[in-house]
Amino acid sequence: MDTPTEALHRVFGYDSFRAGQQEIIDHVVSGGDALVLMPTGGGKSLCYQIPALVRPGVGVVISPLIALMQDQVDALRALGVRAGFLNSTQDFGERQLVEAEFLAGELDLLYLAPERLRVEATLRLLAKGDIAVFAIDEAHCVAQWGHDFRPDYLELSSLRERWPDVPRIALTATATPATHAEISSRLGLDQARHFVAGFDRPNIHYRITAKSEPKRQLLDFLRTEHPDEAGIVYCMSRSSVEKIAEFLVDNGIAAVPYHAGLDARTRATHQARFLREDGLIVVATIAFGMGIDKPDVRFVAHLDLPKSVEGYYQETGRAGRDGLPATAWMAYGLQDVVQHRRMAMEGDEAHRRRQVLHLDAMLALCETVGCRRVMLLDYFGQKGAEPCGNCDTCQTPPESWDGTIPAQKVLSTVYRLARERRQKFGVGQVVDILLGKKTAKVLQHGHETLKVFGIGTELGNAEWHGVVRQLLAQGLLAVESNYGALELTDASATVLRGDREVPLRRDTLRPARAAKPTSGKSAPAAVELPEEVVPIFERLRAWRGATAKEQGVPAYVIFHDATLREIATRSPSSLAELSQVNGVGENKLAKYGEQVLETLTGPGGGYAAVGA
Structure with missing residues (x-):
């Protein structure tokens, strides 16, 4: 048998492990259970592949990524690793062949979807073989309030009972301290060694810009910063995915849509093209991306606000897996906040509470005037990080201003509509009143007679929308769940009374192209090839x-x-x-x-x- 270092060199062609890998691998090789939190691109897969190659028997990998198992197995076979998979895409003969290879000890790694472990025939098959290690990949799927929850993962705690002598290693790139604890409890890994390798992806440049004309902003971003490079554009709805993909194609950019409404063959074709072609962009809902092992994704763009920081981190982490510079870019606006605030009020009380907490954290990341990377790391429990020099707020520190009086004007308008007219309206009507616009809707409801009519001419339409967005983000305004009308919150009174100041971030609607890192603390330099090379x-x-x-x-x-x-x-x-x-x-x-x-x-x- 090889030692771990010998297997690393012989099979993968590397002389040394990355930081944190060797300790994890040695622990699992010696028979210990492990829970591993390591950022995407940090080398998680080696932490179970090497033990599977070094220990006697077959490494069994539980993965939710049926559509990608063939590619994962192909990549391992190209390295000379004897790998196979069992899932619902195979016919009887294909499954029979893999089962025979497993029983004959002719596999190093066997990939299974979690639902197959609920099939008694699969459990009988595993019981007949010699298992080196159980690896539970994408372990955050066990967290019931996580963004990729898979009920079948809840059954995986039974592995310890059926195979008490086989080490288990659970791995994820996305877990807050609370999610970490939930994974540990649900998988029965409280007594395992826990390895937290950090969440920083220093090669990713984080940038969030105010949404004005999102299609134009995206096109400008792609043409100026990532021409002919592979990337992912995330949208919230299927219709948006279709429209943005069509828009990019019409503008000469190679792009394909991906969402759950497309038939399985089309989704598989588009995914395969993305993996195999250079420079292709996938425009997708969050249905796309988990487990995508394409190393040269140069950017991930969001045209709609993610529901949580976990989702944002997971999605942006698909960029730059090769360690070379990549960009996480987002256009974010008022309607994103309104829509998410409404969505957060759906469901039972416990669900609403969790949704609001997720949203508040995401909004805080968008509106911060500090380093975005510091805030991300802090969210995942990695405290005390220094400003990175490789995010927009580090490179171009945003200007903040005292928005107390504008905030009072907005809140007063909402108050007077509710108190004097027993009415509720959305953002557009409130801003029209502040600007003194005698629109048909304003005149219809007699809103030109309100004392607040026309008191906000010092700001423009876009600026007022920015004020409202930030008041919603700070919890000083709420959104009525049925029709999206603005409402006051318990905290509104402190602002109206003058007991609380309201600092606001000044929006820059047309930010300059990303600058090079100023501090050099986090971002690795892109090594330019000599011209002759x-x-x-x-x-x-x-x-x-x-x-x-x-x-x-x-x-x-x-x-x-x-x-x-x-x-x-x-x-x-x-x-x-x-x-x-x-x-x-x-x-x-x-x-x-x-x-x-x-x-x-x-x-x-x-x-x-x-x-x-």
Whole structure:
């Protein structure tokens, strides 16, 4: 048997573990249970793959990602790992073959969906084999109030009872201290060792901008910062997904929609294209993304406000898994707040309370004048972080201003409508009254006679909408659940009486393109390839693309960009030299080594034959 370090080098082509991995792996290899919180891109999968390779038996991985299991298995097989899966996409003959391989000890890793463990036949099969480790991936799915709750995960606590001598490792990238505790309790891991590797993704630049013309803002962001690069655009509704995808295509940007309303074949096709093609954008609802292992996603954009910080962190974490610079960009506006406030009031009391807490935390992140990364890390229990220098508020500190008087004017208008007219109206009517606009609706209801009519001409329409948005975010205004009308809250009176000041953030509707980090504390620099190396790198990418297409696998299954960059820079002239490049393990060296060396010789060498 290999040692963990030997397996890392032989199979994966790396000489050393990342921070935190070795301690986790050694603990599981020795038979201990573990609960691992590690950021996306931090190398969680190695924490169960290496023990599965080192310990006797088969590593059983419970994963909710049926649609991605084939790609996960393909990636492992490309490394020489004997991997298989059992799920509902297979026919009887395919399942029978994998079961036979498992029983014969011819697998290193077996992937299962959690619902299969509720099938007695699966439990009987596992009981007949030799299991090295149980890995519970995306463990936050067990948290009942989490954003990806899966009821089948609640059954996984039975693994300890059925296989008390098999170590279990549960892993997630997203967990607040409360969710961490819930995962531990529900999976029976209270006595396990808990490893919290931190939540910082220093290569991600966080930016949130006031929403004005979201389509134009998105198009400008893509054209100026990420032309021809792969990314994900999240929208709240299916109709928005369709419209934004169509808009991008009409503007010459390669994009496809993804949402639960599309048929399964279309979703699978669009997902496969995203994984296999360079520079494709997926416009999606939150139905897309969990487990996407595409390393070169250069941005994640949100055109609607996520429901929670957990959801936001999980979704933005799909960018920059390769460790290279990436962007988390969001356009956020008043209607987002109104809609989420209304949605938060649905359901029973306990659900409403949790929804409000989630929303308040998300709004605080959007409206903060401090470092966004510090606030994110603080939310996940990682206290005391220094400002990062790689978010919009660090690079261009927002201006705050005393909004007490404007806040009093808004609250007074809502109060007078309710008190004097027994009426409730939405944001538009309140702002029209403040601006003194004699619209048909204002005249119809006689609102031009209110004492507050026209008292807000010092601000423009967009500025008043920003004031209302921030009052909603601070809990100084509420939204009536049925029709979205504005209401006062218990805290409103303190502002109306003058007992409380209301600091507001001044919106910048047209922010400049993201600047380079000012402090250098968190953000890794993008290593630019020397000019003479770029053609070599592009030849390697072209070879990789042709090889991946021929094999029907994503390009990153062949080699990651980071590996190709190192090959292009070092320009190895022999298999021995190539084997020293990070990401080139024994199997890939044997399979692709000669082709890579031929490609390095240039168009006059063996590249034409390889790419043919």
